[in-house]
Amino acid sequence: AQTVTQSQPEMSVQEAETVTLSCTYDTSESDYYLFWYKQPPSRQMILVIRQEAYKQQNATENRFSVNFQKAAKSFSLKISDSQLGDAAMYFCAYTGTASKLTFGTGTRLQVTL
């Protein structure tokens, strides 16, 4: 079975600074996708960024980028120029051949002035 681990329950970053959220996963599948989802207090789950395992290039979406280390099964999210609106729970998620997402336990990100 696949597992996703987020070892940082909470992180804090100052506005305009950079923060990195960690995620590791375990799988025996060779073809899979990884995601970071954001869940603000409104509870709506929003896709931040996705990474195809077969692509070596790290995905980037504006201020959000990932560091995908396939051999180490690591998938961290870097948020640059943090904004107050980035405050939320961030979930790392995995999907492989089964049509379902396996989520990590989440990291609560605080953004301070």
Added chain:
Amino acid sequence: KAGVTQTPRYLIKTRGQQVTLSCSPISGHRSVSWYQQTPGQGLQFLFEYFSETQRNKGNFPGRFSGRQFSNSRSEMNVSTLELGDSALYLCASSDLSGANVLTFGAGSRLTVL
């Protein structure tokens, strides 16, 4: 394009009752998945439907059931409610293209008293 719509947004039930939650996917999306989110267990996969057929099921008791209609709308039902069923129930839809990106609804918050 309208997003994923879940109804009702909030509901309160008592132990032993049953509840039905509804999800209307994004137009054109034929896959609908359901997830349960609780503080203790996190985000857990319930089931996934595609073209009115359940393709995948998580580790939940038989009290949890679902179905999908020909217009891709989905319902999930929980019978004989228990206190532990109190949760945010999230529905997500996908067009199953490429990375199988899920788009989530705002959720239905169920409280069991």
